[in-house]
Structures are given as C-alpha cells and as structure tokens.
Amino acid sequence: xxxxxxxxxxxxxxxxxxxxxxxxxxxxxxxxxxxxxxxxxxxxxxxxxxxxxxxxxxxxxxxxxxxxxxxxxxxxxxxxxxxxxxxxxxxxxxxxxxxxxxxxxxxxxxxxxxxxxxxxxxxxxxxxxxxxxxxxxxxxxxxxxxxxxxxxxxxxxxxxxxxxxxxxxxxxxxxxxxxxxxxxxxxxxxxxxxxxxxxxxxxxxxxxxxxxxxxxxxxxxxxxxxxxxxxxxxxxxxxxxxxxxxxxxxxxxxxxxxxxxxxxxxxxxxxxxxxxxxxxxxxxxxxxxxxxxxxxxxxxxxxxxxxxxxxxxxxxxxxxxxxxxxxxxxxxxxxxxxxxxxxxxxxxxxxxxxxxxxxxxxxxxxxxxxxxxxxxxxxxxxxxxxxxxxxxxxxxxxxxxxxxxxxxxxxxxxxxxxxxxxxxxxxxxxx
Ligand code: 5GP
Numbered sequence: 001x002x003x004x005x006x007x008x009x010x011x012x013x014x015x016x017x018x019x020x021x022x023x024x025x026x027x028x029x030x031x032x033x034x035x036x037x038x039x040x041x042x043x044x045x046x047x048x049x050x051x052x053x054x055x056x057x058x059x060x061x062x063x064x065x066x067x068x069x070x071x072x073x074x075x076x077x078x079x080x081x082x083x084x085x086x087x088x089x090x091x092x093x094x095x096x097x098x099x100x101x102x103x104x105x106x107x108x109x110x111x112x113x114x115x116x117x118x119x120x121x122x123x124x125x126x127x128x129x130x131x132x133x134x135x136x137x138x139x140x141x142x143x144x145x146x147x148x149x150x151x152x153x154x155x156x157x158x159x160x161x162x163x164x165x166x167x168x169x170x171x172x173x174x175x176x177x178x179x180x181x182x183x184x185x186x187x188x189x190x191x192x193x194x195x196x197x198x199x200x201x202x203x204x205x206x207x208x209x210x211x212x213x214x215x216x217x218x219x220x221x222x223x224x225x226x227x228x229x230x231x232x233x234x235x236x237x238x239x240x241x242x243x244x245x246x247x248x249x250x251x252x253x254x255x256x257x258x259x260x261x262x263x264x265x266x267x268x269x270x271x272x273x274x275x276x277x278x279x280x281x282x283x284x285x286x287x288x289x290x291x292x293x294x295x296x297x298x299x300x301x302x303x304x305x306x307x308x309x310x311x312x313x314x315x316x317x318x319x320x321x322x323x324x325x326x327x328x329x330x331x332x333x334x335x336x337x338x339x340x341x342x343x344x345x346x347x348x349x350x351x352x353x354x355x356x357x358x359x360x361x362x363x364x365x366x367x368x369x370x371x372x373x374x375x376x377x378x379x380x381x382x383x384x385x386x387x388x389x390x391x392x393x394x395x396x397x398x399x400x401x402x403x404x405x406x407x408x409x410x411x412x413x414x415x416x417x418x419x420x421x422x423x424x425x426x427x428x429x430x431x
Pocket of ligand 1: 013014015019038039042073074075077082083084102103104105106107108
C-alpha cells in the first residue's frame, strides 16, 4: 500500500531549537507514537547511545546505504550525513502508528514530497540570540560549528511556508502543550478517522451490506481529468474529488483493498489505500485496462473530461487576437474497456445530470455503459453535485430497483452507497 494508515509527524527547524525534547515528550505522552532513530555519520557525543539516539556509521557505509535505496530521506547537515530508514518507517505506518521524525528542513521537504499527508511542524526559538546561546551552551560544538549552524538556520527559516504548523519554542511548557494539541487534532480530524461505528449504530439497517466488502479488491476513480492545450493551460472541470475520496474511505473502512486512481483533485487521497495519480482520460483508461480484470468492483466517481483539444501546442501560446479551439471527444472509458479487456468487473458509475430529464439520461447511461449501478446526482440543485461537501440522488441498479439518498454529507452518502452496492451484489450471489 503506497499511502499507509499511520501518520508521519515531522519536527524540523534549525539545530538547537529544541526539536528532540519535543519529540521525546510526544513519545512519552502518547502510546500510538514511535520515534524514528536516524542513521548518521556524525561521531557519537558524550551521553548518546547507539541505536537509541542514532545509528552511527562510517561515511562509506552511509554512501553504500544510499546506493541500496535504504533511506526515505537523507541530507548533509553541518558536514555530516543523516538519514531515515525507509523500511522501518513504512512498517510502522502500515501498523497505523504516528511516526515522529526529528530531522532537518531539507529532510522535511523530501518527506512532504513522498508523503503529501505528512504533518510538518516548524520549530524556532524566539530570537536569533536565543538560538545562538542555546547552541553555545550545549558545549557539543566548537565556535566555528556554532557559526555554521546559525548560517544554515537562515536558509532553513526561508522554508517556513512549506510547513503545516509553526511553534515558537519560547516557554517549554507552552511548546509541549502546542505540539500535543497538533497531534490530538490530527488524530481527531474526520478526514483521518475511520467512519465512526457509533454513527452506524444509530441506524444499522441503512448500513447492511457493508460486510460484503471485507477482503474485496475495489478500484475507485476520482477527481477531474485534465486535457492540455499547451504546456501551461488545460481544460478540466469543477470536480473536487470529495465524492471519490469518500467512496474510497467507505470501502476501505468496510475492509476492502482499495486502489484509488485520481485526477488532479483538491482533495488528496485517503490513507490506507493505494494511490495512482493520473492526469488525462487516456492515462486513467490505461490504468483501468490493467487493473479492472483483477477487481471485484470499479467505482467510476471521476469526472472524466468528455473532450480534449485536437492539437497540443508545445510551450505557452502567445496572447494575440482570437484563438479558435477545436475539441475532440475523449475515449468513453467504460465502453472502450468492454472492447479491450477479457474480463470486466462490475461497475458502479456516477452520473451528474442537469434538467428535468436527468434521471432518464442517467438510466440510459447505465445501460449504454453496461454498469451494474449508477448514482444519479443532480448538478442543478444547490448543495448537490460538484464543489459542495454534500450531495443527494438516486442509486439505480440494473435489475430495475433503486435506493434514494436524501441530501447529506458526501462522506455519509458514500457509506450508504457502499452498503447498498454491497447488498445488491450479495443478493446477486445468493440468486
Ligand atoms: P545533531 O547532530 O545536533 O543531532 O543533529 C543535527 C541536525 O540533523 C538536526 O537538525 C537534526 O534534526 C537533523 N537530523 C537528525 N536526523 C536526521 C535525519 O535522519 N535526516 C535529516 N534530514 N536530518 C536529521
């Protein structure tokens, strides 16, 4: 799984700001946290213990480890190499824990790149003088090294805007409370939690069918696609990706093994699933052609672009006069899959429709595309469709039955749709 359920919490900032104290406080305070012990080429200092503070290795060994792709991130800091073990972090994240990294800013930026859902916390002292006196009073570095560390701090501070949180470590008690609050807040965030069983307990009958998904392989497509006009411009649509992300979370929480194929959406993919980012309708088609034969269900929640520019201009088209755009239809993914692959899995499609004939058009689409079910959601009703956190509609099945879903949050609706789809497929298996 390339987006495991655990969370990476990165404490970064210049040397001497107190990151290590904050990191160890979190480890002592919360059972769900683990500390990532880095590997370094720096010599061991007085009270440090091998395997507790760092794994100390020679430079040649570290370079060998880089060659073998041992590190998730690494950086040269004040003349020494430091790095984080990729396998160890992945293992801990797969177990669902919060992994605390106490690393430099270069490393933090690499982590954000590899794990966009990681939480970066920037720690700083209240003034340059405080940092300088903290570094000098540690008595671990000679004055030249302290000077080097202060120079490096100015570069590190310039990356402040790439961080999610900022703590000024003035009074330690305040900083400890602040860093605890960040961790607590992250754990409680709806986007980071499984669907609460307490919610299901209020109306269990609505959620019958969720049990069908245990151990099933499901592909969920999400977000808009983009079709390029030139190197900087594209045509796309208003899909935020929230409905697709909510479907992926509902299926994940029901025990499915989820592959999330997403166009460039505002909502990043949920944790605990495999994520494949795509840009165009063609890229999405290619992934589905290889993955759909192995799946138990394909949820087509993506708003795939129906048209693309007939020609692509390499570079940036100059502003001048009138530009005429010629568009051509993109491949109808479901129809093309049918003709391309040997085995197609059941499909649950989404159909955003405008006007009074919306239902009829959605039903026509279900038939044309050979889908087992289609969720018709109106685009012209306030609070439904694209760019809203809520939705409503009707889930039609190919046996003529349907389930109506009243307006509520997309996350709740995804849970209802997942249950209804599970009930439908279970009924088919019985019959
Ligand atoms: P120190 O030598 O004082 O223990 O650490 C020097 C700097 O290296 C600190 O900013 C510390 O956070 C950073 N550092 C420690 N381990 C790692 C690591 O694994 N990766 C990166 N990028 N920096 C690290």
